[in-house]
Amino acid sequence: MSLPADWSLLAVELAACGWILLTLAADLLLSGARKRWLWALTLSGVAVLALLLGWQQQMGLAGSFQSMFVLDRFGVYFKWLFLLTVAVVVVMTREFGALLSERAGAFYLLLLTALLGMLVLASIYDLLMLFIGLELLTFSLYIMAAYLRTDARSVEAGMKYLIMGSVSSGFLVYGIALLYGFAGSTNFNVIHAALASEPAPLTAQAGMLLVLAGLGFKIAAVPFHLWVPDVYEGAPTPVVALLSVGSKMAGVVALLRLLLGVFQPLAWLWMDLLAVLAAATLLYGNLAAIPQTNIKRLLGYSSIGHAGYLLMGLSTGSLAGARAVAYYLLAYLFGNLTVFLVVTAATKALGGEALDDYRGLSKRSGLLAASMFIGLLSLAGVPPLGGFVGKLLVLLATVEAHRIWLAALGAVNVAVSLYYYLMVVKRMYLEAPRATSPIPVSALTRAALAGLVLGILAVGIVQEPFLARIAAALHP
Amino acid sequence: MVTPTHYLVVSALLFCIGLAGILTRRNVLMILLCIELMFNAANLAFIAYADAWGNLGGQMAVFFIIVVAAAEVTVGLAIAILLSRQLRTLNADEVSLLKW
Numbered sequence: 001m002s003l004p005a006d007w008s009l010l011a012v013e014l015a016a017c018g019w020i021l022l023t024l025a026a027d028l029l030l031s032g033a034r035k036r037w038l039w040a041l042t043l044s045g046v047a048v049l050a051l052l053l054g055w056q057q058q059m060g061l062a063g064s065f066q067s068m069f070v071l072d073r074f075g076v077y078f079k080w081l082f083l084l085t086v087a088v089v090v091v092m093t094r095e096f097g098a099l100l101s102e103r104a105g106a107f108y109l110l111l112l113t114a115l116l117g118m119l120v121l122a123s124i125y126d127l128l129m130l131f132i133g134l135e136l137l138t139f140s141l142y143i144m145a146a147y148l149r150t151d152a153r154s155v156e157a158g159m160k161y162l163i164m165g166s167v168s169s170g171f172l173v174y175g176i177a178l179l180y181g182f183a184g185s186t187n188f189n190v191i192h193a194a195l196a197s198e199p200a201p202l203t204a205q206a207g208m209l210l211v212l213a214g215l216g217f218k219i220a221a222v223p224f225h226l227w228v229p230d231v232y233e234g235a236p237t238p239v240v241a242l243l244s245v246g247s248k249m250a251g252v253v254a255l256l257r258l259l260l261g262v263f264q265p266l267a268w269l270w271m272d273l274l275a276v277l278a279a280a281t282l283l284y285g286n287l288a289a290i291p292q293t294n295i296k297r298l299l300g301y302s303s304i305g306h307a308g309y310l311l312m313g314l315s316t317g318s319l320a321g322a323r324a325v326a327y328y329l330l331a332y333l334f335g336n337l338t339v340f341l342v343v344t345a346a347t348k349a350l351g352g353e354a355l356d357d358y359r360g361l362s363k364r365s366g367l368l369a370a371s372m373f374i375g376l377l378s379l380a381g382v383p384p385l386g387g388f389v390g391k392l393l394v395l396l397a398t399v400e401a402h403r404i405w406l407a408a409l410g411a412v413n414v415a416v417s418l419y420y421y422l423m424v425v426k427r428m429y430l431e432a433p434r435a436t437s438p439i440p441v442s443a444l445t446r447a448a449l450a451g452l453v454l455g456i457l458a459v460g461i462v463q464e465p466f467l468a469r470i471a472a473a474l475h476p
Numbered sequence: 477m478v479t480p481t482h483y484l485v486v487s488a489l490l491f492c493i494g495l496a497g498i499l500t501r502r503n504v505l506m507i508l509l510c511i512e513l514m515f516n517a518a519n520l521a522f523i524a525y526a527d528a529w530g531n532l533g534g535q536m537a538v539f540f541i542i543v544v545a546a547a548e549v550t551v552g553l554a555i556a557i558l559l560s561r562q563l564r565t566l567n568a569d570e571v572s573l574l575k576w
Contacts, residue, residue, distance in 0.1 A: 156559065156571050174491055184525075184531060
């Protein structure tokens with residue numbers, strides 16, 4: 001039964017493990033002032049992983065490792081997105097002064113373990129791997145959320161995230177146990193075959209729902225969204241960016257793999273359920289965002305709204321829906337990272353994270369205000385930006401699946417979200433600033449912002465290469 | 477005669493007790509304990525099913541889950557210590573700097 005293992009399939013993950021050890025050693029060996037170069041070590045680690053991933057892609061490596069781990073075009077596509085996200089988060093940590101104390105080393109270490117968790121999640125082929133990958137990612141995030149240990153709000157955010165996250169892990173692991181009981185294995189293939197060959201008993205159905213609940217927490221879907229606003233407000237901004245993009249994307253990747261593969265025979269059960277949850281998530285996220293006064297809290301609610309669109313695409317259960325979700329994530333990544341990079345870079349000079357602190361930002365830094373403007377409009381879904389195409393594809397897939405009511409609700413919510421995003425824009429451009437001193441922006445941040453804005457425009461205007469990549473990634 | 481079904485009923489009960497405890501208890505340490513109950517309910521179910529199927533997959537899963545649960549409680553207790561230092565309380569109702 002044991003085939004010779006092809007370790008080159010694991011190259012990226014193994015290199016990530018190696019780089020984690022390297023960062024740990026560097027943190028121990030480097031003294032005092034030299035530690036501030038750890039960010040460069042982390043960023044070069046991400047670059048090395050990208051090279052390896054490119055090599056794997058070039059060689060056309062594919063296949064499964066001991067039927068636990070699978071390398072395919074689907075996984076590779078998302079691994080690129082994960083690497084990009086972490087690279088931008090490293091740039092953010094440069095702007096976020098409080099992290100660059102003597103404990104910066106451990107933070108970069110956790111960032112890399114979170115990255116490892118995400119990379120593993122993109123390649124899962126076994127429910128046990130799903131659990132391990134998810135926990136690796138989430139544990140790193142728990143600690144990072146509580147990283148400002150003398151800031152009570154950060155600690156409170158970490159505690160709340162940990163409790164809610166652990167409860168959802170409890171759901172997930174019990175669901176896995178029930179599915180194992182039904183199929184006799186945690187392997188995706190075996191479970192899929194078992195579900196396809198006989199009508200699933202109640203325990204297997206409950207198991208699937210528990211697993212979906214555990215993942216619903218990761219992507220911040222109603223009714224598992226309670227942690228989102230508090231954690232977004234309290235945790236350090238780079239961590240929130242990783243949470244809102246990386247963690248959500250990891251949850252969606254796992255959901256895509258499960259819903260389109262393993263749980264396909266139970267589509268009659270989850271399709272309508274997800275559609276209802278999508279509607280609830282959309283409405284809750286977008287309506288609750290309107291009265292917010294804190295930018296990070298506002299973005300928290302808006303990220304719940306985006307989870308609604310992602311669920312909408314997933315609930316179609318079709319290949320068109322999956323394609324739309326993959327495109328949506330790409331646009332969401334560029335838009336959300338742009339906005340969070342601006343928040344990170346501007347908070348210190350603005351003196352706070354309240355929406356009113358953003359008054360007159362355009363007069364203090366045209367670059368930050370313009371990037372924020374484009375990022376927010378893309379998140380809202382204004383043409384010709386990336387978010388528009390993502391939303392359009394999701395709505396089209398929903399109409400194709402004969403859920404006109406849900407598509408209509410999605411379209412109405414675009415207008416709602418545009419309202420609260422534009423309230424931020426209005427403060428930035430039309431109101432007078434409190435102070436007039438220009439805000440300095442480092443060259444690294446300028447470059448990252450330029451790249452991200454370019455990404456938003458590219459995803460919105462030249463859709464063809466991205467669509468082709470996604471179609472190839474989803475092709476079985 | 478104790479059958480796998482008996483174990484499963486016990487495990488389902490454990491899971492529900494854990495969940496009920498999380499919803500009703502207000503002390504952070506008690507909540508962490510109740511989360512452990514939920515994990516152990518899953519462990520029991522895994523063992524019962526592994527016995528019924530006669531394969532080792534479920535037993536192997538239990539080891540992974542124990543390790544993960546231990547890591548989870550380690551992080552949880554560390555954050556609980558920070559919390560009690562910062563806010564001088566471990567009561568979940570009093571931890572409300574952020575709107576809950």
